[in-house]
Amino acid sequence: MRTKDTTDPLTQRLRRLAQTSPALASTARMYEVVLPLLRDADLDVAFIHFTPRQIQEKLQQGIPLLMDVELDIDVASARELMLKLADALAGFGKKSSGFPFRLLWTRPVADDHAEALKIKTAVEENILDAGHLLSLIAAGEHDAVSAAAAGRGLDAGLVHALARNTLKPALRTWYRQLVPLANEVDWQSAVCFVCGAPAMLAELQGNGQARHLRCGMCGSDWQVRRLQCAQCGNEDHRTLQNFMKDGEEDRMRIEACDDCRVYIKVIASFSPTPFEELAVADLETLHLDHAAQDLGYSRPSAFPARTVPAHRDSTDG
DSSP, X not given: XXXXXXXXXXXXXXXXXXXXXXXXXXXXXXXXHHHHXXXXXXXOBOOXXXXXXXXXXXXXXXXXXXXXXXXXXXXXXXXXXXXXHHHHHHHHHHHTTOOOTTTTSSOOOSOHHHHHHHHHHHHHTTSSOHHHHHHHHHTTXXXXXXXXXXTTTOOHHHHHHHHHHHHHHHHHHHHHHHGGGSTTOOOOOSBOTTTOOBEEEEEEETTTTEEEEEETTTOOEEEOOTTSOTTTOOOOGGGEEEEOOTTOTTTEEEEXXXXXXXXXXXXXXXXXXXXXXXXXXXXXXXXXXXXXXXXXXXXXXXXXXXXXXXXXXXXXX
């Protein structure tokens, strides 16, 4: 973990957020600890071999690239990252009344500090198998993650959040490997074309304000049509809604579909938001989530669960 650098753009953005939005200051301070761990992580993952033709065929069938692919992750490096995250969160929780690491994933519990310590101990003592958890998360088997946590007396929501975040650096590596081979494929969907996670938000990029969706798991970026619901394909302007707060019209808004009742947050961004700052952009627009959900809309859904991939022990080579 690198020493905090006040000139670091990520640190600067989080500190500005803490100053301008006092209600989010605690979250911003926690992100200042956790996000650099994810940015700097170097998980040992195996290269995935695809030809450009294989990639085109898979995407043309509407299947994300990592779907039904054996994802080879070194357990030791993944376990180390999960322990670092749990340790950081436990330390942060000790300084304040809980931490909102789960954010939109799950409800908070009474004592997050104690829960993080219990999870850290379970991973250290191999009561909780970090490699197996990542396999379940990668496969979209979220109920199985909850069951594994509950069966060991651990908070399912926090285990799920830790496992999801631990997987992110590996997904980012695979994205960098695969995206150069997929540039010419048209992907009009609200789920990521690489990992199948639901889009975190949309960006209006460049002078032409082209609409791009961004994945919060692997950081992928794909252009979609402006006047269409990415979740269901609805193009009827009478059932496509836009909501924004006074004074934010040029910077952020909600786009929602009355047919499928799904919304996406849209921000203006001349250039793509760096991967490590996507979580900050999501936090900065949290009030839009509250507004959309109060109106009965929900975020895009993930691609259906896939075959559980394998994981690798360091001793396997």
